[in-house]
Amino acid sequence: MSTDYTRFQWRDTGYGEWVRELDEAELSYTSLQRNWRGSGRSFFHMTGHLTLEVPVDNDVDPPTIEKRVDSALAKAWLTLRYHHPTIASQTKLDPITGKYMKAYPQNSVGWLEKTFVVLSTGHSGAEWANHDPPAPVLPTLYALAVPPTEDKQVVRRDLVFRSPHDIIDGSGTLLLFDNYVRHTAEAFTLGDSYEPPSLNDPKVVQNLSPPFRVAAAIPPEPSEAVMHRLASLDIADAADKARNAEVATLPYKKGALVPGIHRRVEITLSPTETARLIGACKEVGSTVTHVFHAAIALVLRSMQPIHDKPRSVEFVGYLLRNERGSCVPPFNGHEHAAAVYHSTSSEKLIVNMTVPGRNDKLPEETRLQVGKQEFLDIVQQMREFYQKVRDDPEHYRLAPLLWARRSIPPPLDEHAIPPIPPPSDSPSASISSMGRIDNIIRQKHGDIEVYNPWVTGEELRNGLGLFLGSFRGSLSLSAAYNDAWHDKDEVLQFVESCIRLVDTGLGLEQTR
CATH class of the missing domain: 3.30.559.30 (Nonribosomal peptide synthetase, condensation domain)
Known part of the structure; x- marks a missing residue:
């Protein structure tokens, strides 16, 4: 086992990409994904679910609130990448070293369009997630427009988060959801005046997450x-x-x-x-x-x-x-x-x-x-x-x-x-x-009520x-x-x- 922890530090390749080596936990999930690749599916691909409801006053047009909610969700997703850029990373195999690497591209052009998807399928998020949803290589958020029940005057969005397990785990998904709803609530309240932080800010890469070995300060050499x-x-x-x-x-x-x-x-x-x-x-x-x-x-x-x-x-x-x-x-x-x-x-x-x-x-x-x-x-x-x-x-x-x-x-x-x-x-x-x-996700952020949080891993x-x-x-x-x-x-x-x-x-x- 190598005792050099520099391999776990994010480094600039000089080609618009930051990379680091995977640790044992991440590599374990990468291995499952790659070994079951022939099935056309991704083993233990994470699914996170959350329902958001925003109340609509009787004198307000619901489509107006829907537009504000969807705009806030998109802006919050950009803000989330700023604070958690690892959600824009993916695992690759370095053909020269034969090592699996986590790679983060600095260029954010097209990322929002690829990874934030608004759907109107007539199904709830739980129903949609139960019928073979996509398993994208990049962590992706699907926002499903769901009609509210008759006794509720609300705008409802069911969120379904899909990600490879070597990027995030179940507890992390719940933590990420809470951060995301907080950003969404702020963007919804401020409306057009809310501007996500720039993803071109050099400080973004400082927020890239290290592997567990580094995060827990585990000595390279076992005692x-x-x-x-x-x-x-x-x-x-x-x-x-x-x-x-x-x-x-x-x-x-x-x-x-x-x-x-x-x-x-x-x-x-x-x-x-x-x-x-x-x-x-x-x-x-x-x-x-x-x-x-x-x-x-x-x-x-x-x-x-x-x-x-x-x-x-x-x-x-x-x-x-x-x-x-x-x-x-x-x-x-x-x-x-x-x-x-x-x-x-x-x-x-x-x-x-x-x-x-x-x-x-x-x-x-x-x-x-x-x-x-x-x-x-x-x-x-x-x-x-x-x-x-x-x-x-x-x-x-x-x-x-x-x-x-x-x-x-x-x-x-x-x-x-x-x-x-x-x-x-x-x-x-x-x-x-x-x-x-x-204790992880608040029931309410600003005007947004939160319901039905759950996570699961793709069972193959x-x-x-x-x-x-x-x-x-x-x-x-x-x-x-x-x-x-x-x-x-x-x-x-x-x-x-x-x-x-x-x-x-x-x-x-x-x-x-």
Whole structure:
């Protein structure tokens, strides 16, 4: 591993472009994109969604407000590039060095027209995003004009942000949205007098975001403690393989070898239901993330084949950890939203469960008691694992090495189209929790009200990616899947089963 960090510093090529080398986290996502290129799709391509509403007074013509809103959105997009120029960058392979580079063009001519698109399709943003939207190489914002409901006198725009994952991550997308709405509100209020800052300003390049290694001031050479941790992980991985345990896997439709369309389903609880759920979680000393991760494991267990005798299976996965808190100022906040600052847990999450045998029958009351206790036991296990990952002071220094170990190598030919990797033999379900999104995105900026924020990554394999988050007091549980291997009703049933199991395990089944 090179100890020279100058390769991660943005430098002027002298040809109107600034470049730097990718770090391990960014390269991991680049590799996924390039290795699945033959599918015609972009693995883990980010989708961010937001609904904006601007009230219209009875004595004001709505088309006038619509024109002002669209003008403000365009101006704010230019302002956003000034403060976050990385959204105008893309990843390229340097044919001379064989290294993947992030490249930022100083010339901004035509960028707005390419990357800010106003649509009027008759669909909401969520509907449009669920029907195979473009996956542009450059981060792009689509603003969909959506008619308001009859009881609302507002101008509504649904925003759908699409970007390669090696440019930005999920938490960064939410941070970027908040900055964007703030600029939009200012542009809307000032109207024609609002002028975006010049993208020709030499100071723009000072706002380009570094990779995580630099943002977190990680020493180029791993410490002895880090190397010891890596050796311990190798020993644990070898022990896991030696056990040859059965892993709980997600059933899927066999046959397809090429991914189809990424889809998303969502169930949103009312504020009353959400408040009850949060209260019940506090009573057992856990969070909604802990209880839903436990539910995912148990729902997956319920989908395993039944044999004559009971047997043990394991739910296996990793946690995602937002690393912005590990970064040094100013890289730990809104100023550097357009970046990949997260990691995966160093250790595997392993939950041991028993699949009952065909003849294992218990009275209904006993079965419910056993089920609730098992649920609470797994919730406790989740809580302990999450806290261990959260409180690990050494982890962020280990993260780049873990990205490198767990990534597949990218092709070293810019035009190569490798064979599409086959679907997994043991697909599973994972969860990414955004927490209380109100802590990231304000509900209102000026005259603009904000609703329905969510993010997801393009799912091109046969697993399920669940996302959890709350906004304006309502909790949403969504699932991303690929329709080559899963159907909408099946995935929706999985999400509903998780919610029912949480209700039962926390004694809330009578309150919904």
